[in-house]
Amino acid sequence: MRADRLVAVLLLLQARGRVTAAELAQELEISLATARRDLEALSAAGIPVYPQPGRGGGWSLVGGARTDLSGLNAAESQALFLLLGPAGSAEPELTSALRKLIRALPATFRADAEAAARAIVSDAAGWGEPEHELPALVRSLRDAVVRRLKVRLAYTGKGKQTTERLVDPLGLVDKDGTWYLIADTEAGRRTFRVDRVASADVTDLPARRPDDFDLSAEWARVVTETERRRSLVSAVVLIDARFLPVLRSHFGRHCEVIAQDDGRVRARVAAHMARSIAEQLAGWGAMVEVVEPESVRTELARIGHELTERYANQPDPA
Template sequence: MRADRLVATLLLMQARGRVTAAELASELEISVATARRDLEALSTAGIPVYPERGRNGGWSLLGGSRTDLSGLTATEAQALFLLVGPAAAIAPDAKAALRKLVRALPETFRSDAEAAAEAVVIDPAGWGENDKARPVLVNDLQHAVVRRLKVQLVYGGRRGAAPTERLVSPLGLIDKDDVWYLIAGTDKGQRTFRVDRVLEATVTAEPAERPDDFDLSSAWAKVVEEMELNRSLLAATVRVQERHLWVMQDRLGRHCEVLGPPEDGWVRTRITAPTPLMIAQHLAGWGGSIEVLEPPSVQAELARLGAELVSRYDGRADTARSETVTGRGAGEKVS
């Protein structure tokens, strides 16, 4: 994990004061290019790491060859933990390294550093949505989480419903498959908000309320469990051509489960969604590359969708072929 390397890089620089990218690459068993990128990432994030040119150059911690990590400012400490905290949520070794690093910080910085490390969780398992840009509001919400400040949200309603205003205590952010979620405390209990539906977010000066036992990773696990239950109310057994399986898995994420080894170029899978129609809509575009074995309700929805398409477009294929032939020009022969 990159978080392990970043923390290890800082601890190595604390011990030596100055290192070259080549030395770092040798110590961490990575390429020189990767070591240089890690050093540049630390510097860009605001950590006091800077390059020195010349024969005896390298990368140093600001302040001398034996700078202690407690020399970080509060802002620099937050920058470090915001950088490595998300990966540490899914890497036990990185989490242990962060705990050690916290103990090296001055007491006055520890609260903010811990808050920064716990402000974001990255959940790499897909829900079938890709290529979503990071919302601009994420940085503002992340700031509010770290500073323990309430946020006034204007939240877009579903299916054309009017937006609502809510004053929330932000508890943490989750990046799941490039879709961002905010877990926050409200007057009706803990709620989860999609950040791309937040129309406005105003950070207030009012202190946020955060339960002493709150853990972002655990809270998100409960949210995922509930959402997966709602999204998996119905299952269909579907045969998929083996060469297309990876595409199906990429599109549907954990809602596409392989049931056994390939047989004659086909793979049996379990596809889940809340309703037969939703499963059929996922599968309709696959044509002859898939076969629904059960249940009959999904087969019926696919047949209905197919009949609708035939009814709307039947006959147009012949017209298109005729126009293509006509458009070849009078001088062309058609065999």
């Protein structure tokens, strides 16, 4: 039984107050028998859905019971379908769920929700390239997350050594085209780059998932910690104001303007070590002045000495 269909049934019941199995079947494009089974299943699960026999009867939510999704206002409905629209263009299952949920919305919200769902088309393929499908490995891991099954991973770390471990998969994150798996292991919670997974065997063993686990919150923690490690060392630099956009493109969020005066900008840049900062600034030559710390100035001097030793006295090519 599809969860998206059951959500649509609940939304229809709340939006209309009462529906017949025949109306439900027509709206959701399912058989009459399936509509009845869905309604009976909701009732058996403890949701206050009850039939009312006779003319004018049907099924209704007793006492005006509400579901979390059914409390959407107009703005929230548009935001939800803006989010689902691009995903729905790539996933047939989401397209089906989207269509059913739109039909279940109150009539006053439906037109705007449909417009929001169609406002964006996601086309990840470059010109002349085939469409990019969700990688098979990601699909397999997603299935393990949904079914709550342990996965045996063969994972290649930064040191190029492949190790095997049994993990409890908690969720998947797509970070600008790079997929990450968040999972619990015997050594604690870990984040795995999916492109470093040599193999992933989904087992029949049930996986543990903390009741309070929140994937978005966990990913925010991972990002914060990663960015912290990438900015352990900072340097103060002086550059011409017109070059600030270029500096920002080099250091991203690790570039902070401290002061601006007479066309010169004092900024703080950061990386995981002094050498990394120096390597990124070396190509600027005299266009950038490192005020502090001395460790970055020393690294720049070392790079300059190496380049001088290699190229200063070389004869011109014939």
